[in-house]
Amino acid sequence: MKLSKHTPIKIQGGGIAGLSAGIFLKQAGYDPIIYEKNKACGFSRHGDIEGLETWNFCSNPIDFFTQLNIPIDFNFKPENKITVHFDNSPSVQIVDKNPFFYFVKRGMEKGNIDKELQTFALSIGCEIRFEYTPEIEHISIIATGSKKANAYIQGITFDTQLPDQTYLFLNDSITKTGYGYLVIWDGQATLSVAYKKSESQDILNKLKNKCKEKLEIDLPENANSFASYGSFDINAPKVDNDGRMFIGEAGGFQDYLFGFGMNSAIHSAYYAIKSIAHSEDYKLLIKKNIIPHMKASLLNRYLFEKLNEKQKYNICKQLSNSTQPLQILQKQSNYTFKKKLMFKLLNRKLNIL
Numbered sequence: 001m002k003l004s005k006h007t008p009i010k011i012q013g014g015g016i017a018g019l020s021a022g023i024f025l026k027q028a029g030y031d032p033i034i035y036e037k038n039k040a041c042g043f044s045r046h047g048d049i050e051g052l053e054t055w056n057f058c059s060n061p062i063d064f065f066t067q068l069n070i071p072i073d074f075n076f077k078p079e080n081k082i083t084v085h086f087d088n089s090p091s092v093q094i095v096d097k098n099p100f101f102y103f104v105k106r107g108m109e110k111g112n113i114d115k116e117l118q119t120f121a122l123s124i125g126c127e128i129r130f131e132y133t134p135e136i137e138h139i140s141i142i143a144t145g146s147k148k149a150n151a152y153i154q155g156i157t158f159d160t161q162l163p164d165q166t167y168l169f170l171n172d173s174i175t176k177t178g179y180g181y182l183v184i185w186d187g188q189a190t191l192s193v194a195y196k197k198s199e200s201q202d203i204l205n206k207l208k209n210k211c212k213e214k215l216e217i218d219l220p221e222n223a224n225s226f227a228s229y230g231s232f233d234i235n236a237p238k239v240d241n242d243g244r245m246f247i248g249e250a251g252g253f254q255d256y257l258f259g260f261g262m263n264s265a266i267h268s269a270y271y272a273i274k275s276i277a278h279s280e281d282y283k284l285l286i287k288k289n290i291i292p293h294m295k296a297s298l299l300n301r302y303l304f305e306k307l308n309e310k311q312k313y314n315i316c317k318q319l320s321n322s323t324q325p326l327q328i329l330q331k332q333s334n335y336t337f338k339k340k341l342m343f344k345l346l347n348r349k350l351n352i353l
């Protein structure tokens with residue numbers, strides 16, 4: 001697909017990936033048009049708190065935004081302490097001097113990341129057409145988010161007077177293959193559980209009950225609830241026969257281990273625009289810069305699902321005893337020579353690629 005600075009480049013989908021792509025294109029001297037099917041970017045999000053993690057791609061995603069000349073107009077909160085709960089082991093606190101996450105809020109409220117990326121994109125001259133789904137022939141970049149449900153997520157958001165804190169629930173009685181979390185930030189809380197379909201039965205109630213039991217907190221009856229799913233697919237097409245590029249979850253870009261897709265969305269957008277601006281091969285850029293992270297996370301996911309609660313506790317205990325737990329996570333997310341060998345073996349067994 002031939003793209004020039006004289007004709008608009010059309011992006012389908014105005015989520016984190018599509019907005020980032022629009023911004024990068026405009027900054028590179030192109031004229032992007034973003035088509036968003038809803039009436040605003042972030043419309044389908046629920047004001048839930050999500051984390052830009054600091055171990056898969058870069059240790060400071062906020063600095064990464066700055067390097068890319070995207071102003072940090074959205075609210076964020078670094079988090080360097082996580083308390084992990086189990087059914088049959090004591091709770092564990094993992095603390096690092098550097099943040100594990102930069103929390104952001106999703107949605108169209110002022111200060112939320114979607115809203116502020118939209119505002120910035122418009123301010124630099126990106127065109128966004130809302131409530132519009134164009135014919136595929138006119139599109140160059142597909143950023144329409146998750147297609148296939150590989151993992152599910154349910155949760156609630158509510159107001160609270162509790163202080164800021166972050167909890168992870170690795171209780172087998174909630175989910176053996178997923179995890180629950182409670183994040184409280186500035187009077188707002190997100191309680192949520194990520195899981196596989198086979199574990200869906202009453203799962204949010206199980207998390208709510210465990211949360212009440214472990215933390216002795218009252219959960220309001222009138223909390224806003226949400227449910228969604230995510231696509232993880234290393235094999236999803238990255239470019240179609242007409243040269244359209246897939247970015248974000250539309251391209252299957254996700255962290256297989258915990259479903260952290262925001263960094264993958266931004267990075268895949270970055271490489272798509274790099275390929276346009278510098279005539280580089282998108283597939284090669286992806287293969288070099290994103291696929292290794294996906295392979296490492298896929299392997300980590302496979303191992304995670306094999307662990308019982310006690311083994312998860314032992315790992316958390318090790319992290320808790322370490323002075324640099326984040327470095328351990330970062331090391332485990334690298335696609336090292338050892339991981340390559342392990343991936344080869346896994347691929348032979350499961351035919352992943």
Ligand SMILES: Cc1cc2nc3c(=O)[nH]c(=O)nc-3n(C[C@H](O)[C@H](O)[C@H](O)COP(=O)(O)OP(=O)(O)OC[C@H]3O[C@@H](n4cnc5c(N)ncnc54)[C@H](O)[C@@H]3O)c2cc1C
Binds near residue numbers: 013053260261262263
């Ligand atoms: C509840 C929940 C919690 C999560 N927590 C985290 C977290 O803590 N950390 C993290 O990194 N990731 C998290 N994720 C994953 C992360 O939100 C996604 O991976 C990321 O938002 C993907 O960005 P995207 O731009 O590819 O897709 P999306 O953000 O889904 O955006 C796609 C956009 O395309 C629009 N669209 C769809 N179809 C069309 C069409 N035909 N025409 C026009 N527009 C269309 C949609 O309306 C939407 O605005 C979470 C996901 C969920 C659901």
